[in-house]
Amino acid sequence: MRPFTYARATSIDGIHAVQSATGARILAGGTTLYDLMKLGIETPGHLVDVTSIAGLDEIRSHQDELIFGALVTMSDAAAHPAVLQRAPVLAESLSKAASPQLRNMATLAGNLLQRTRCAYFRNGPEYPCNKRMPGSGCAALDGLDRGHALFGGSRSCIAVYPGDWAVALAALDATVDVHGSRGMRTLEVANLHRLPGDTPHLETVLEPDEMILNIRVPVGRLGQASTYHKIRDRESYAFALVSAAVALELDDGMVRQARIALGGVATRPWRVPAAEAALAGQRLDRAAALEAGRVAFADARPGQHNGFKVALGTAAVADALMIAAERSPSR
Amino acid sequence: MSEHDPSPHDRSHDLSINRRDVMLVGVAMTGVTLVGFGETTAATPSAPVARPEMNLTIHFQVNGRPIEMSVDPRASLLDVLREQLDLTGAKKGCDHGQCGACTVHVDGRRVASCLTLAAKMEGRAALTIEGLTPADGPLHPMQQAFIDHDALQCGYCTPGQIMAAVACVQEGHASSEAEIREYMSGNICRCGAYVGIVAAIRDAAVTMGG
Numbered sequence: 001m002r003p004f005t006y007a008r009a010t011s012i013d014g015i016h017a018v019q020s021a022t023g024a025r026i027l028a029g030g031t032t033l034y035d036l037m038k039l040g041i042e043t044p045g046h047l048v049d050v051t052s053i054a055g056l057d058e059i060r061s062h063q064d065e066l067i068f069g070a071l072v073t074m075s076d077a078a079a080h081p082a083v084l085q086r087a088p089v090l091a092e093s094l095s096k097a098a099s100p101q102l103r104n105m106a107t108l109a110g111n112l113l114q115r116t117r118c119a120y121f122r123n124g125p126e127y128p129c130n131k132r133m134p135g136s137g138c139a140a141l142d143g144l145d146r147g148h149a150l151f152g153g154s155r156s157c158i159a160v161y162p163g164d165w166a167v168a169l170a171a172l173d174a175t176v177d178v179h180g181s182r183g184m185r186t187l188e189v190a191n192l193h194r195l196p197g198d199t200p201h202l203e204t205v206l207e208p209d210e211m212i213l214n215i216r217v218p219v220g221r222l223g224q225a226s227t228y229h230k231i232r233d234r235e236s237y238a239f240a241l242v243s244a245a246v247a248l249e250l251d252d253g254m255v256r257q258a259r260i261a262l263g264g265v266a267t268r269p270w271r272v273p274a275a276e277a278a279l280a281g282q283r284l285d286r287a288a289a290l291e292a293g294r295v296a297f298a299d300a301r302p303g304q305h306n307g308f309k310v311a312l313g314t315a316a317v318a319d320a321l322m323i324a325a326e327r328s329p330s331r
Numbered sequence: 332m333s334e335h336d337p338s339p340h341d342r343s344h345d346l347s348i349n350r351r352d353v354m355l356v357g358v359a360m361t362g363v364t365l366v367g368f369g370e371t372t373a374a375t376p377s378a379p380v381a382r383p384e385m386n387l388t389i390h391f392q393v394n395g396r397p398i399e400m401s402v403d404p405r406a407s408l409l410d411v412l413r414e415q416l417d418l419t420g421a422k423k424g425c426d427h428g429q430c431g432a433c434t435v436h437v438d439g440r441r442v443a444s445c446l447t448l449a450a451k452m453e454g455r456a457a458l459t460i461e462g463l464t465p466a467d468g469p470l471h472p473m474q475q476a477f478i479d480h481d482a483l484q485c486g487y488c489t490p491g492q493i494m495a496a497v498a499c500v501q502e503g504h505a506s507s508e509a510e511i512r513e514y515m516s517g518n519i520c521r522c523g524a525y526v527g528i529v530a531a532i533r534d535a536a537v538t539m540g541g
């Protein structure tokens with residue numbers, strides 16, 4: 001592993017200055033960054049540990065909004081009563097991710113910025129990979145693409161964004177507050193990650209000196225009737241083969257509003273507005289739910305080994321809609 | 332800039348990063364001790380290999396014992412426990428957070444020690460399988476239950492399983508077999524001793540009052 005200096009920040013002031021002067025990277029739980037440093041894929045010369053900064057590990061439940069500090073751990077957020085009650089899709093996206101040990105370590109901001117699990121990316125220089133080494137090619141395009149994207153891929157990269165939490169956040173129109181040398185700004189989670197295009201090594205729209213401080217989730221009429229439905233190769237402790245984050249507002253069995261985002265099948269968290277529109281004004285029954293699932297996957301572009309995800313994902317969306325509907329205060 | 336690059340450090344950035352709240356916790360590179368990203372100097376990137384003087388000093392507790400030691404900034408808690416403190420109970424299975432063999436408790440919560448940077452242990456307390464009960468005392472109820480239920484074969488995963496299982500009960504996640512399976516899913520057993528492991532945890536949960 002490349003040597004690095006380690007600094008511990010006790011306040012957010014000055015972190016961006018250190019980052020722009022030295023190229024230092026933020027270290028939170030380290031479950032992505034340290035993992036990839038061990039593999040020689042991340043090679044920062046300087047780390048700034050932000051986990052001792054006070055006040056960024058709180059969850060606040062306001063009337064129309066849940067606010068998560070960047071340093072809240074996955075396990076604390078997943079177990080928080082207001083989150084469980086007001087937006088189960090969020091709690092489930094976290095409790096169905098990683099393992100109890102990792103959820104105790106990993107932070108909510110770090111989670112958003114986790115990197116792909118593409119085996120060619122992780123396994124190092126014997127494979128071409130445009131994300132790891134721009135211009136080297138993509139081993140997955142003609143390779144084992146069972147875990148690769150059906151949506152959002154390019155000729156340069158078809159790596160799946162593997163996280164669950166960001167998918168749930170995208171479904172609820174969440175935003176992040178970001179702090180850097182240009183001051184504060186707010187970004188939509190759904191637009192935080194870039195499509196790979198010709199530059200798959202550029203994964204988000206964050207500047208190198210920007211730090212996420214808060215994650216804000218509007219929860220009003222939408223939230224309670226929601227679920228994160230995650231299909232995996234094994235029952236637990238695996239990344240999604242396909243997942244559906246769904247939130248509904250129902251009125252007497254009719255859909256007033258539906259939100260659907262897909263995980264495990266796209267290069268970034270993937271909202272499917274066409275499927276949402278297909279449900280609006282409909283009575284939600286199994287047939288309507290399946291039709292929404294079909295619409296969600298209508299534009300899928302499977303490769304050689306991941307075509308099974310179209311049928312699997314269609315059913316997952318339908319099941320998620322039915323589970324969410326059960327939770328509606330007004331069915 | 333390489334290790335041998337004699338060019339003087341460009342101090343033009345230093346003023347802009349002269350912030351005391353970003354505190355470097357004692358790192359030396361290319362012979363210069365850094366006390367902060369501020370006045371002293373910013374670090375020289377890309378020193379080729381770790382040298383002893385690059386170590387940093389951390390203060391933490393292991394199994395109730397206060398420890399001050401020098402660690403390589405790159406070291407994991409797992410490596411420090413095993414290689415420097417001779418506590419070889421926690422095992423290295425995958426070194427990437429995937430198997431649970433390295434599970435220990437930090438400040439009362441179970442973590443994967445292989446993905447915990449030792450540098451992050453400053454001011455914290457680790458509990459390993461060696462510290463679960465006093466050395467001359469009886470076994471912990473969870474250890475006894477693993478023996479009673481034959482909850483192991485080769486034993487490599489066992490210290491991690493037991494530390495995870497103790498946490499699982501303490502968290503209140505051992506109320507049913509299904510819940511135990513879910514909350515123990517971070518611990519892989521290559522020998523497939525899962526049936527015994529679940530039975531042991533159910534038993535110990537009662538003894539532990541969980």
Ligand SMILES: Cc1cc2nc3c(=O)[nH]c(=O)nc-3n(C[C@H](O)[C@H](O)[C@H](O)COP(=O)(O)OP(=O)(O)OC[C@H]3O[C@@H](n4cnc5c(N)ncnc54)[C@H](O)[C@@H]3O)c2cc1C
Pocket residue numbers: 025026027028029030031032033034035070096097098099102105106107108109110111112113114162163164165210211212213237238239240427428429
């Ligand atoms: C075995 C294994 C299984 C996993 N399974 C799942 C799964 O099923 N589902 C899932 O969703 N995830 C899974 N993960 C991923 C895990 O959830 C992430 O690694 C974790 O959430 C990252 O958070 P962290 O705090 O450890 O981030 P770090 O590793 O500390 O940081 C990750 C990145 O974010 C940057 N960063 C951190 N905090 C900030 C901030 N506040 N502002 C700006 N940048 C920041 C860092 O610089 C780094 O680039 C798994 C990981 C492992 C190792």
Ligand code: SF4
Pocket residue numbers: 116118119120121128129130131132137138139140141148156157158159200
């Ligand atoms: S899919 Fe992307 S990450 Fe995977 S090998 Fe191709 S370029 Fe690399």
Ligand code: FES
Pocket residue numbers: 422423424425426427428429430431432433434443444445446
């Ligand atoms: S060695 Fe840490 S999880 Fe496998």
Ligand code: FES
Pocket residue numbers: 482483484485486487488489519520521522523524
């Ligand atoms: S007893 Fe052998 S790996 Fe679990």
